[in-house]
Amino acid sequence: MKPLQPDTLIRNPCAAPVQACITVECEAARLWALVGHFAGFDTFIPSLSHIEMTGTGVGALRTKFFHDGHCVVEQLNSRDEAAMCMTWTTIYNTLGIARLWAAMSVEALGDGRSRATWTIIGEPVEATQAEFDAFAQAFADSAMENVRRILG
Secondary structure, three states, X not given: OOOOOOOOOOOOOOOOOEEEEEEEOOOXXXXXXXXXXXXXXXXXXXXXXXXXXXXXXXXXXXXXXXXXXXXXXXXXXXXXXXOOEEEEEEEEEOOOEEEXXXXXXXXXXXXXXXXXXXXXXXXXXXXXXXXXHHHHHHHHHHHHHHHHHHHO
């Protein structure tokens, strides 16, 4: 018997990124306070019933519970308050997603305007990549439009 070696089921997805981007009439810090709150995505994603956090900061786990019974567990990979950006990886889900990596960033545009960009790279378990990308695009676009309404 060979000795056990380090292994993992977590690996980054290999697909084209899907991006949802909004520009809003508010300071970047205000936009970041909303979209950069890792535990607060249920504020702008109405399909979420609630979020439970395990730990804080980089390495923390976020469990998102959906009204329809699905759940997703994600780990915060990186966070930079000054640069207003963060990344995370899905480590468990009931949505049929094999692998998913995502990022949220905010940039100041001047004159009280700012832009938020949500980037998603994912691979489905059974759906085609095109079906997954269309789902991810619609989901992220809807969430970001909710952000625009909240801050409008």
